[in-house]
Amino acid sequence: MASILSLRKINKTYGENTKNPTKVLFDVDLEFEESSFNSIIGQSGSGKSTLLNIIGSLDRPTSGNIYFKEEDLGKLSNKQLAEFRNRSLGFIFQFHYLLPEFTAMENVLMPYRISKKEITEDVTSRAEELLDIVGLGNFKHKLATNLSGGQQQRVAIARSLINNPSIVLADEPTGNLDSDTTEKVYELLRDINKKFKTTFIIITHDRTVAEKTDRVIEIKDGKVYLDISKQKTL
Amino acid sequence: MKLAFQIAKRFLLASKRQTIVIILGIAVGVSVQVFIGALIAGLQDSLVNTTIGSRSQITINIEDEYITGYNELIDTIKDSSENIRVITPTITTSGSLIKNSNSEIIVLRGFEFDSADNIYKLTEKLTEGSTLPDEDNEILLGINLKENLGIDIGDTVEFDSAIYDNRDFKVVGFFDFEVNEINNTWTISTINTVQAIIEQGDVVGNIEMQLNEVFDAEDFTKTEIAKNIDNKYNISTWISENESLLSGLQGQSISSLMIQIFVIVSVVLGISSTLAITVLQKSKQLGILKAMGIQDSDASLIFLFEGLLLGIFGAIVGLLLGIGLLYAFTTFSGTDIPISFDLGFLALSAGIAIAASMIAALIPALKSRKLSVIEVIRNG
Ligand SMILES: Nc1ncnc2c1ncn2[C@@H]1O[C@H](COP(=O)(O)OP(=O)(O)OP(=O)(O)O)[C@@H](O)[C@H]1O
Numbered sequence: 185m186a187s188i189l190s191l192r193k194i195n196k197t198y199g200e201n202t203k204n205p206t207k208v209l210f211d212v213d214l215e216f217e218e219s220s221f222n223s224i225i226g227q228s229g230s231g232k233s234t235l236l237n238i239i240g241s242l243d244r245p246t247s248g249n250i251y252f253k254e255e256d257l258g259k260l261s262n263k264q265l266a267e268f269r270n271r272s273l274g275f276i277f278q279f280h281y282l283l284p285e286f287t288a289m290e291n292v293l294m295p296y297r298i299s300k301k302e303i304t305e306d307v308t309s310r311a312e313e314l315l316d317i318v319g320l321g322n323f324k325h326k327l328a329t330n331l332s333g334g335q336q337q338r339v340a341i342a343r344s345l346i347n348n349p350s351i352v353l354a355d356e357p358t359g360n361l362d363s364d365t366t367e368k369v370y371e372l373l374r375d376i377n378k379k380f381k382t383t384f385i386i387i388t389h390d391r392t393v394a395e396k397t398d399r400v401i402e403i404k405d406g407k408v409y410l411d412i413s414k415q416k417t418l
Numbered sequence: 419m420k421l422a423f424q425i426a427k428r429f430l431l432a433s434k435r436q437t438i439v440i441i442l443g444i445a446v447g448v449s450v451q452v453f454i455g456a457l458i459a460g461l462q463d464s465l466v467n468t469t470i471g472s473r474s475q476i477t478i479n480i481e482d483e484y485i486t487g488y489n490e491l492i493d494t495i496k497d498s499s500e501n502i503r504v505i506t507p508t509i510t511t512s513g514s515l516i517k518n519s520n521s522e523i524i525v526l527r528g529f530e531f532d533s534a535d536n537i538y539k540l541t542e543k544l545t546e547g548s549t550l551p552d553e554d555n556e557i558l559l560g561i562n563l564k565e566n567l568g569i570d571i572g573d574t575v576e577f578d579s580a581i582y583d584n585r586d587f588k589v590v591g592f593f594d595f596e597v598n599e600i601n602n603t604w605t606i607s608t609i610n611t612v613q614a615i616i617e618q619g620d621v622v623g624n625i626e627m628q629l630n631e632v633f634d635a636e637d638f639t640k641t642e643i644a645k646n647i648d649n650k651y652n653i654s655t656w657i658s659e660n661e662s663l664l665s666g667l668q669g670q671s672i673s674s675l676m677i678q679i680f681v682i683v684s685v686v687l688g689i690s691s692t693l694a695i696t697v698l699q700k701s702k703q704l705g706i707l708k709a710m711g712i713q714d715s716d717a718s719l720i721f722l723f724e725g726l727l728l729g730i731f732g733a734i735v736g737l738l739l740g741i742g743l744l745y746a747f748t749t750f751s752g753t754d755i756p757i758s759f760d761l762g763f764l765a766l767s768a769g770i771a772i773a774a775s776m777i778a779a780l781i782p783a784l785k786s787r788k789l790s791v792i793e794v795i796r797n798g
């Protein structure tokens with residue numbers, strides 16, 4: 185399998201130029217394979233979100249390099265990084281984070297519209313299909329604020345997929361959902377991973393969830409503590 | 419661009435009450451501007467009008483001499499400037515009028531009534547029963563002379579010039595200029611009448627003019643005329659004779675400008691502080707948009723469009739409000755305060771409000787650039 189993302193000696197220090205800088209990540213080396221389904225676990229404060237934000241180019245590392253395929257993301261300008269995020273990444277955050285002023289459908293289409301391409305019939309039917317996949321076919325034109333937590337989270341999942349991203353990054357996507365819904369959301373992500381060959385990197389504090397993924401990376405005190413890949417079964 | 423506009427629209431619609439408050443804020447500013455502006459312009463117009471509305475604004479003469487060939491001169495002057503609204507020849511001499519034992523020193527002015535009426539508005543100033551002279555030796559008198567001489571319409575008075583022969587004039591009416599100096603001394607007749615007294619042939623004393631743009635008299639029109647006529651002619655303008663009036667008018671213009679500036683400043687402060695709050699309110703949305711890869715410039719555009727939309731609607735509501743205020747003022751105040759209503763000025767007020775709103779939106783637009791995505795995500 186080809187590598188889609190590699191992290192080389194990533195260090196992150198918050199408040200570098202202040203009196204008490206906090207070093208959060210220490211020489212993190214990681215490699216992610218195309219179409220893989222990965223989870224990151226670890227104690228609160230261990231640096232999981234920090235790592236994911238750096239992977240998602242929402243934040244820059246203090247030192248070290250990130251390569252997307254062959255491209256060194258550190259060499260891109262903020263403008264180019266924004267384009268990269270829009271084109272190649274999908275985000276699912278813990279707190280839904282839909283735009284409350286827009287409908288479910290409009291939220292799903294937002295990353296596409298940000299890419300400044302004309303809305304075509306193809307893309308609207310794709311958005312509808314994605315909403316169907318997440319089970320919200322009947323809620324397309326409802327305002328985001330009028331949806332339940334689980335529904336909003338599922339809209340966010342549909343939204344993360346609209347631009348056919350190579351990688352979807354999720355930070356505790358089920359953190360505030362009940363266990364039944366959590367189960368459903370993971371099944372959904374798994375299905376999408378199989379169907380669209382999208383790479384997933386998911387932070388979770390739920391070990392039972394983590395065990396269902398192909399690979400579990402445990403972060404401890406800003407370092408990779410365990411990295412277990414399941415034997416691929418045919 | 420389109421996306422930024424639509425997001426701006428949606429943001430404004432989503433918080434309707436706040437949007438309405440901002441629009442009303444801008445509208446009040448615009449309406450005050452429209453109202454005060456129309457009032458000041460109206461006062462200015464009426465001041466200019468009462469002061470120079472019924473007199474010559476540019477006068478041409480030759481020192482100690484009469485003007486011969488004045489019809490050609492008038493044609494030349496007319497052709498030299500577009501700004502001339504009326505031009506008329508006048509001739510003036512002095513003497514006294516005698517009736518019974520009464521005698522008054524007067525100024526006898528010879529007019530060509532067709533054109534002179536456009537300057538002096540004589541027909542509006544005639545008293546009951548008066549007519550304009552249409553034969554030689556018929557005269558109109560200042561209203562005060564009626565009492566002072568004890569005469570009435572139809573009477574004959576004697577004109578005694580110290581230099582020339584005496585004449586008998588027939589009184590055909592009186593005028594009231596509402597200025598004592600004129601009402602006490604002016605006697606108006608035809609040009610022929612005065613020409614006959616001074617026995618110099620077909621001559622006049624002055625060429626008098628009124629202008630379309632009165633403030634151009636000194637710097638533009640006078641120069642244009644001077645280029646085309648012999649330099650034996652004196653050209654004097656109302657401006658060079660009325661410096662104190664002018665500085666008064668300037669003072670009004672400056673105070674009008676100050677009001678405009680204060681209104682603009684308050685509009686800018688109001689909008690930028692409210693929009694600055696919107697950036698905070700919408701920081702979550704901005705964070706999501708940025709995570710999804712919106713360009714900083716597009717994110718800033720959202721706020722500029724918000725400013726533009728608020729400005730446009732504020733200006734429209736403000737204009738309506740201002741016009742309504744003016745209407746109510748003229749209809750119900752019962753005063754005679756003049757109002758000058760100018761479409762150009764309305765457009766300017768609206769334009770200034772819109773521009774001010776955009777400028778005000780610049781601050782939040784720039785602020786939105788600094789917003790960091792991780793801060794938003796971290797703080798939920
Ligand atoms: N912007 C910041 N400035 C200073 N310190 C920060 C900042 N962001 C995170 N940290 C610190 O870095 C450490 C790692 O934080 P991070 O959010 O990555 O933890 P986490 O593993 O995601 O924890 P959790 O499971 O609670 O979400 C924490 O000690 C946190 O206080």
Ligand SMILES: [Mg+2]
Nearest residue numbers: 232233234355
């Ligand atoms: Mg975290």
